[in-house]
Amino acid sequence: MAWEEQLFALFEDLEQQAEALADAARAPDLLDRGRAEYQQVSLASRLVASLELPLLLEVEGVGPLRGRLERVGTGWCLLSGDGGSAQDWIVSLAAVTGATGVSERSVPEVAWSPLTRLTLGSALRRLAEAGERCVLHRRDGSRLEGVLRRVGADFAELREPSGRLVLVAFAAIAAAQGEDA
Known part of the structure; x- marks a missing residue:
């Protein structure tokens, strides 16, 4: 060399x-x-990356919920019932205390679809428009059953079977179920 x-x-x-x-x-x-x-990185951004995955969500006042993650919005997600249950859950992200089965990735908010920007109020308005009975699970573990009548900026109005009208603050809602509850 x-x-x-x-x-x-x-x-x-x-x-x-x-x-x-x-x-x-x-x-x-x-x-x-x-x-x-x-x-x-937010919980919501990890959940957006986990759409269509089977998850286990620990929800304050409700307990563990299993299902496939169908949609994530601002402050909420939609979980389809697991196995033989066709039950869908609208879950407040503020009440989620843990999640298992989520993607390792996250999706930054700027990449979210416009539908992802819908709020918990939007999801509850859909239940109210259906006019069907539903169950509101509160973060303290109590439940209210009835028909959602109207949804305000930060509360929902529920008419119980007895005729009593109850206003429920979004901050108190852990999850909502449709008629099959």
Whole structure:
């Protein structure tokens, strides 16, 4: 090997060593940057990446709910009943205390479809428009049965079978079920 080739080989080796040292020095910064970026990931963005997957959601006041994730909106999700149950659940994300079976990925909010921006109020209005009996499960574990009449900005109006009208704050709602409850 000529002296020029040896010199170029030496320089190449030194360059590779310098790159390896630079990568090693940069690794903690990249790890910190990754952690800082991950703090921007929301539960909803992880759930949007989990659409159509079978999940287990732990819901305050209700307990574990199993089913396939059909839709995610701003502050809520729609879970289709698991197995033989055709029961659909509208679940308030504020009442979700844990989730199993979710995707490792997340979808940033800017990539969500316009339908994903619908609120819990929008989902409850659909139940009210159907005019069917439903069950509202509250975060304290209690249940209200009846027909949703109207849905306001931050509450739903439920007419119980006795005729009593109850206003339920969205903040108190853990989940809602349709007529098959």
